[in-house]
Amino acid sequence: MNDVAIEAEGLRKRYGDHQALAGIDLSVPAGTVMGVLGPNGAGKTTAVRILATLLAADEGRAVVAGYDVAKDPQKVRRQIGLAGQYAAVDELLTGRENLVLIGKLHRLGRKGAKARAEELLERFELVEAADRGVKTYSGGMRRRLDLAACLLAEPSVLFLDEPTTGLDLTSRMTLWKTVREQVTGGVTVLLTTQYLEEADHLADRIAVIDKGTVIAEGTPDDLKDKVGGERLEVTVAVRSELAEAARVLSKVAVGEPVVAEEDRRISATIDSGIDTIADAAVALREAGIGVADFAIRRPSLDDVFLSLTGHAGTPTEEKESEA
Amino acid sequence: MSGLAYDTMALTGRHMRHIARVPEKLIGVTVGPIVLVLVFGYLFGSAMQVPGVNYREYIMAGIFTQVMFSAVGTSAAGVSGDLHNGLVDRFRSLPMSRFAVLLGRTVSDLLMTSLSCVVMAVVGALIGWRAHNGVLQAAAGFALLLLLGFTMCWLGALLGLVIRSTEAVNSVAMLLMMPFIFLSNAFVPLNGLPRWLQVIAEWNPISSVVASCRHLWANQGLVTDNAFPTQHPVLVSCVTLGVALIVLVPLTARAYQRAAAR
Ligand SMILES: Nc1ncnc2c1ncn2[C@@H]1O[C@H](COP(=O)(O)OP(=O)(O)OP(=O)(O)O)[C@@H](O)[C@H]1O
Ligand SMILES: [Mg+2]
Numbered sequence: 001m002n003d004v005a006i007e008a009e010g011l012r013k014r015y016g017d018h019q020a021l022a023g024i025d026l027s028v029p030a031g032t033v034m035g036v037l038g039p040n041g042a043g044k045t046t047a048v049r050i051l052a053t054l055l056a057a058d059e060g061r062a063v064v065a066g067y068d069v070a071k072d073p074q075k076v077r078r079q080i081g082l083a084g085q086y087a088a089v090d091e092l093l094t095g096r097e098n099l100v101l102i103g104k105l106h107r108l109g110r111k112g113a114k115a116r117a118e119e120l121l122e123r124f125e126l127v128e129a130a131d132r133g134v135k136t137y138s139g140g141m142r143r144r145l146d147l148a149a150c151l152l153a154e155p156s157v158l159f160l161d162e163p164t165t166g167l168d169l170t171s172r173m174t175l176w177k178t179v180r181e182q183v184t185g186g187v188t189v190l191l192t193t194q195y196l197e198e199a200d201h202l203a204d205r206i207a208v209i210d211k212g213t214v215i216a217e218g219t220p221d222d223l224k225d226k227v228g229g230e231r232l233e234v235t236v237a238v239r240s241e242l243a244e245a246a247r248v249l250s251k252v253a254v255g256e257p258v259v260a261e262e263d264r265r266i267s268a269t270i271d272s273g274i275d276t277i278a279d280a281a282v283a284l285r286e287a288g289i290g291v292a293d294f295a296i297r298r299p300s301l302d303d304v305f306l307s308l309t310g311h312a313g314t315p316t317e318e319k320e321s322e323a
Numbered sequence: 324m325s326g327l328a329y330d331t332m333a334l335t336g337r338h339m340r341h342i343a344r345v346p347e348k349l350i351g352v353t354v355g356p357i358v359l360v361l362v363f364g365y366l367f368g369s370a371m372q373v374p375g376v377n378y379r380e381y382i383m384a385g386i387f388t389q390v391m392f393s394a395v396g397t398s399a400a401g402v403s404g405d406l407h408n409g410l411v412d413r414f415r416s417l418p419m420s421r422f423a424v425l426l427g428r429t430v431s432d433l434l435m436t437s438l439s440c441v442v443m444a445v446v447g448a449l450i451g452w453r454a455h456n457g458v459l460q461a462a463a464g465f466a467l468l469l470l471l472g473f474t475m476c477w478l479g480a481l482l483g484l485v486i487r488s489t490e491a492v493n494s495v496a497m498l499l500m501m502p503f504i505f506l507s508n509a510f511v512p513l514n515g516l517p518r519w520l521q522v523i524a525e526w527n528p529i530s531s532v533v534a535s536c537r538h539l540w541a542n543q544g545l546v547t548d549n550a551f552p553t554q555h556p557v558l559v560s561c562v563t564l565g566v567a568l569i570v571l572v573p574l575t576a577r578a579y580q581r582a583a584a585r
Contacts, residue, residue: 052416055584077418088409092344093337104333105419107326133344149413 004063005030005157005188006051011060013046013212020046022212023060028190028205030156033183035203036192037305043212044192045085048161051190052082065157065188081150085161085192087142088149091135095126095145098134099152106153113152120148125174140171147175151182158182160191164198176202196305208308216308223304231297232280233267237290242266248287252280264292327420334427335434338401342435352435356443359386363510364450373512376544383443383452384464384536385509388529390439391472392504396496398432398479403489411583425575429476436472440465455541464539467560471532474564477571484578503529513548525550528567531560 006028013021021043028034038044049055051062053073062069065079089098096117103113121130124144129137134145143166150158160179164172179189179202193199199206200220208216208223216223232253236245242259246266249257253268260267270276277296284291342348363386368379405411405424414424454461479496486492504510506520507529513521524530525548534556537543552559 049412054412054415074418077416080416082413082416084409084412086409088413090337090410091408092341097337097340101333101337102413102417105330105414105417107329107418150416 003030004028006034006062006064006190008047008051008062009060011047011050011057011062013043013050013055013058020212021050021057024209024212024214026190026207026214028188030188031183031186032204033179033189033191033202035199035206036190036209037194037196037199037206038192038209039194042209044209045161046212047209048082048084048159048190048192052080052159053077054082078153079155080157080159081153081155082159083143083146083150083161083163085165087139087146089134089142089145092133094131094133095137095141096121096130098145099148102149103152108153116152120151123178124148139166140168143167144171144174147178151178156187158187158189158191160189162192162194164193164195172198208305210308216304224299226304226307230270230272231267231299231303232270232277233265233293233295233297234280234284234291235263235265235293237264237292239264241289244287245284245289248283248289249280252276252283327423327426330419330423331426331430334423335431338427338431339434348435352439353442356386356390356439357446359390360443360446360450364447364452367510371511374545376542377451379450380452380540380542381537381544382510383447384533384540384542385507386447387440387443387468387536388471388507388509388533389500389504390443391436391468391532392475392500392529393496394432394436394472394475395479395482395499396493397435398428398476399483399486399492399496400479400489401428401432402480402483403487403492406484406487406582407489415583421579422576425477425480425579428480429473432476432479433469433473436476437469440468452542454539456539460539460541463557464536467532467535467539467557467564470564470568471528471560474567474571477568477575481571481575481578484575484582487582503527507533509533512544522550525552528560528563531556531563535560 004027006026008024008026011021011024012019024043024047026034026047036044036047046055050057051064051069053069053076056070064076067075067079069076090101093101099117099120100113103116104110106113108116121127124147126141126144126148129141134142137145143163147160147163158179164175167175176198179191183189191202203220205217205219206223207214216226218226232249234245234249236242239261242261242264246257246259249266249268253270255269257266257268259265270280281294342352360383363382364379368382371378371382373381411424415421454464482495483492486495506524507527508524509529513524513530516524531552534543534553538556546553
């Protein structure tokens with residue numbers, strides 16, 4: 001196995017007059033997880049499709065598991081598993097039949113395919129539903145079946161395009177666990193997501209894509225450091241004191257504090273250290289401001305996202321609805 | 324090559340399961356053709372006259388051919404369905420033979436239409452249809468029908484890949500059926516047509532297949548027409564269908580690469 005499992009250089013792809021990818025460079029060391037983050041339409045799916053040999057790039061070069069995706073696609077396919085953004089399962093077949101079919105097409109043989117299907121049905125808690133038609137499955141069950149299908153042939157590189165969209169918390173945890181198990185077993189994972197929390201949790205490195213280019217790359221901590229120090233968040237008890245509180249805090253903060261009128265909250269970037277925090281607390285008390293909440297937090301990936309792309313990622317709570 | 328055969332079989336198995344899961348499909352390929360045979364045999368059979376032959380015998384080749392033609396719609400719907408549910412993407416990410424996706428589709432749809440053929444032959448025989456020239460000639464007629472069916476499956480797959488939308492594909496398949504079936508000798512002899520229309524109908528490959536079957540099964544009646552395709556229907560059908568397949572298969576394979584790589 002090479003040290004680098006996925007290597008992309010200057011990938012470009014154009015749809016009509018829309019430049020979906022404008023030169024993507026990625027390098028994913030073997031046995032690690034790369035999280036690809038980006039707003040809708042950033043080009044995440046397009047990049048994954050090129051790396052998984054489904055789509056030819058207009059320009060650029062990509063090597064996956066040691067093989068060039070354009071020159072040796074069939075060899076790449078032997079090494080990869082792909083779970084697309086939308087579950088690709090046969091509605092009319094049962095869950096087991098779906099897996100056995102994919103196993104056969106992976107040339108595992110009838111017996112091999114059956115045994116492997118059984119194993120994965122168990123792992124993804126689909127045994128009870130195994131002999132039911134997939135059209136009776138819930139969205140989450142479909143997703144799990146889709147993931148099982150892409151693990152059938154024990155791939156060395158996994159592409160997961162928004163794997164947890166539409167999953168409930170339990171299923172999401174199961175998936176996270178599976179991804180980690182795969183990585184422990186030496187598998188390289190490239191996953192796209194809109195859940196910043198997910199990337200933070202799973203990814204060794206994160207690439208933020210916007211408008212078809214990589215605008216930032218690094219470990220989650222690198223990216224957070226880019227946004228700068230810690231943040232002090234103060235919620236005042238009465239709205240009328242908001243302006244006064246902001247004035248007081250601006251003396252201890254680095255730069256202007258940001259005021260969220262609706263939430264009665266002020267957030268200010270501060271230098272690390274207990275002194276600044278104490279100063280802030282004392283200043284608020286001396287000004288006689290009623291404080292409802294006083295918190296210090298590290299910048300989240302949401303802050304990273306916001307500052308890099310100029311627009312917020314999908315808020316974590318509202319993502320259940322999309323399939 | 325063995326990989327291609329293996330993948331094709333796996334996918335054919337998948338399609339056969341579909342038929343078992345969707346009873347409407349099974350009814351479509353069995354009851355539909357039976358109704359056709361009965362309606363044409365009894366209803367029109369008593370009203371139509373074709374010199375030298377019983378209309379009930381004459382019509383069978385036409386019905387067989389029409390059912391073979393309808394494979395266009397079946398294959399088209401199957402292919403566009405797979406494009407929509409993402410399975411084509413899954414297949415393309417597997418180290419399988421790409422051609423098997425198309426071959427699996429066309430072969431299984433051909434098996435379905437063959438089932439229709441068997442059912443129709445039995446019902447036809449029950450209401451008095453016979454192939455009078457012996458087993459070999461009868462089989463030759465069916466072989467030709469299967470060749471037509473196979474060609475139509477490929478045409479359908481091509482349409483499905485190019486048009487993509489499942490609804491649009493259905494109406495196009497229907498639209499295609501009209502001129503090919505009704506501008507042929509499937510249901511009526513061509514003698515009554517204006518001369519120019521008759522020439523078109525004579526060269527319609529559907530007419531050649533129908534005429535071949537009637538010839539091979541001795542269901543033809545009197546042939547007064549001495550146009551080349553009417554005189555040599557078997558030769559003409561083999562050549563036209565063969566050429567059509569040779570053109571359609573690579574065209575469809577290319578359309579598959581394009582449709583999937585979007
Ligand atoms: N087949 C296609 N034809 C035309 N344009 C396309 C096609 N596929 C994608 N695009 C366009 O390319 C851009 C990138 O699309 P892509 O699907 O890669 O985005 P994404 O980052 O995966 O977005 P999302 O988060 O919504 O899944 C979008 O503007 C999209 O409209
Ligand atoms: Mg996407």
